[in-house]
Amino acid sequence: MDVLSLWLSVKLAILSTIALIIIGAPLAWILVNVRFAGKSLIEALINLPMALPPTVLGFYLLVVMGPKGGIGRCWERATGSPMVFTFTGILFASLIYSLPVAMQPMKTAFEKIDRRLVECACVLGLSPVQIFFRVVIPNSLRALAASAVLIFIHTMGGFGVILMVGGSVPGRTKTASIAIFEAVESLDYRSAAMMCLVLAPLSFFFLMLINRLSRSRSDET
Amino acid sequence: MKLDVRIRKKLHEFDLKLTLSCRNSRILVMVGPSGAGKTTAIRTIAGLERPDEGVITCGDDTWSDTRKKIYVSPRKRQVGYVFQEYPLFPHLTVYGNVAFAAPDRSGIPQLLETFGISHLKDRSTSKLSGGERQRCAICQALARKPRVLMLDEPFSSLDAVTRNHLRSLLKSIRSDLAIPIIHVTHDIEEARFLADDLVPVVRGRIDYSWLDSFPCLHRFRNQKN
Numbered sequence: 459m460d461v462l463s464l465w466l467s468v469k470l471a472i473l474s475t476i477a478l479i480i481i482g483a484p485l486a487w488i489l490v491n492v493r494f495a496g497k498s499l500i501e502a503l504i505n506l507p508m509a510l511p512p513t514v515l516g517f518y519l520l521v522v523m524g525p526k527g528g529i530g531r532c533w534e535r536a537t538g539s540p541m542v543f544t545f546t547g548i549l550f551a552s553l554i555y556s557l558p559v560a561m562q563p564m565k566t567a568f569e570k571i572d573r574r575l576v577e578c579a580c581v582l583g584l585s586p587v588q589i590f591f592r593v594v595i596p597n598s599l600r601a602l603a604a605s606a607v608l609i610f611i612h613t614m615g616g617f618g619v620i621l622m623v624g625g626s627v628p629g630r631t632k633t634a635s636i637a638i639f640e641a642v643e644s645l646d647y648r649s650a651a652m653m654c655l656v657l658a659p660l661s662f663f664f665l666m667l668i669n670r671l672s673r674s675r676s677d678e679t
Numbered sequence: 680m681k682l683d684v685r686i687r688k689k690l691h692e693f694d695l696k697l698t699l700s701c702r703n704s705r706i707l708v709m710v711g712p713s714g715a716g717k718t719t720a721i722r723t724i725a726g727l728e729r730p731d732e733g734v735i736t737c738g739d740d741t742w743s744d745t746r747k748k749i750y751v752s753p754r755k756r757q758v759g760y761v762f763q764e765y766p767l768f769p770h771l772t773v774y775g776n777v778a779f780a781a782p783d784r785s786g787i788p789q790l791l792e793t794f795g796i797s798h799l800k801d802r803s804t805s806k807l808s809g810g811e812r813q814r815c816a817i818c819q820a821l822a823r824k825p826r827v828l829m830l831d832e833p834f835s836s837l838d839a840v841t842r843n844h845l846r847s848l849l850k851s852i853r854s855d856l857a858i859p860i861i862h863v864t865h866d867i868e869e870a871r872f873l874a875d876d877l878v879p880v881v882r883g884r885i886d887y888s889w890l891d892s893f894p895c896l897h898r899f900r901n902q903k904n
Contacts, residue, residue: 574766581725581753581760582780582823592779596770 459652462629463637470545470633471613474552475606478560481553483602486564487590507619508558516622519551523623548624548631555619559612560605567601568594604671611664614657682827682859686723686733686743688716695719695883701827701859701876706850708874709863710896716883717863718763721829724861725760726753737826759825759858761833765816767804773815774800781822790818793852810841817849821856829861834869846872871895 489501507515523530523541529550533541541547571594579589595602617635624631626640634653641650681702688695695716701707709717722728724735726742729750735743742751767776773796778784791797794814799807807815813833820828830849834842850873853860864870870877877899879889890896 572766574762574764575768577727577753578760578762578766579768579779581727581756581758582819583754583757584780585754593768597768 459649459656460632460634460637460641463632464634464653464656466545466629466632467614467634470549470552470616471610473549474556474613475609477549477553478556478609479602479606482557482560482605483564483595483598484590486561487568487594489561490565490568504561505558507555512555512616512618513622515555516551516619519554519619519623523547523550542623543625543627543631545624545630548620548633551619551623552613552616555616556609556612560609563601563605563608564598567598571597600671604668607664607668607671611661614661680738680826680859682724682861683734683736684720684724686720686730686735688719688723688728688730688732690716690719690883693883695723697878697880697883697885699878699885701861703857703859704854705875706853706860706862706873707876707878708870709861709878709880710867710870710874711865711880711889713865715880717865717880718831720880721760721831721861721863724827725758725829726751726756757823757826759820759823759828761813761816761820761828761830763831763833764836765813765833767807767812767815767819769804772801772803773807773811776804776815777818777822779819779822782824787818787822790822794818794848809837810845813837813841813845817845825858827859827861828856829863831863832865833862835864835866842869849873867893867896874899 485504489497510518520542521527523533525531525534525540525542530541533539533546541550575593575597576589579593584592615635616633617639620631620633621636621639624633626632626636632640634657638650638653638657641647641653681700683700685698686695693716697716697720699707699709709720711717719728723730724742730743730745732745733743734741734745737756740751741747741749742756743749768779771779774787774791777791777800778787781787788797791800794817796811796814796818799811799815804812804815817830817833834845837845846869849860849862853875862873864873877890877896879886879896879899881889887900890900
């Protein structure tokens, strides 16, 4: 069994989860509450990875993250190292790929927050940032937890996008899904089965957790 | 201190056009049928809605002046606002709610004592009765040390005993509070009991002739606020 690939997948999933909760929560709150020009366009762009085949998304990311692409060139100028075929590269790709998955439960939870609570906090003298941290977040913890679990599972299962952007560099970009694919390709069914045996119960456990969180949320409302 | 309001705001079916002023330690009751624009009026005073035209001043401060393009955000107006159905923060206890925006927590035990909820301070708000929630909401608004207190039909969903008790309590503490109080209601008996000044609002306008149908409010008929 390729333990290194398994660990890389877990590491990628944990970092993606943390980053997407930090980025996604304020973004979801803004999209739910603030009216501005181009909002539909931004929402469509955020959700695009869900509609695109992973290989197509991977191809576009490869282009923009490559040495001649906008993001890749800026990254290389700032850090001196390339973005594609690195762990940073697959982390960035994973953030883009999982952002719509992260946003959905958060947006649903934020839409359900009683507007009067926000107005009450506002009249009580809180700034929009304070309202977000002192009212919105404490009243959306279950949704944030559900979102975190979804991001984790989604990232653990990422394949097409990661393969396109990261290739298969052992210890750097070769995640568990890619390791399983390569094991099957080389007819090493035993290794593939062992890794599947680890991933399948893990996904099952997390799905159970999501169900539980969703049930408690509907009980609360 | 005195709160002066002169506002005009277009609503769906009519224009809200009000001029009123309220002084320290006095309860100004805005009374009228449902949908007359009373809630919109105090929401506008609190800054939650903007007037199309007009001036709102509190003491020497201008909170809103459409001509001079002045608009102070609700969080800076230092208003105590008790919402209809008094929403409380569900993730906090009674004490947590009251202390939520208090600049100084030293006065909170006394406040809880005055409103008879000090024994509930560690209780979750989901386990409170309507009357207890209402008291908590008023304490929350007062703990902020507001310059004006506004209450939007705060007693409408309470039983008669609790309602009478809280009305009396509010009336008895108005001198100690020493701030202007605006109380919105459609309950004639409540208006009669609480009002130092009365503003009848009908379809967005102040209409004293509306009081003709209510003999208990006749003493306010010739009052010009």
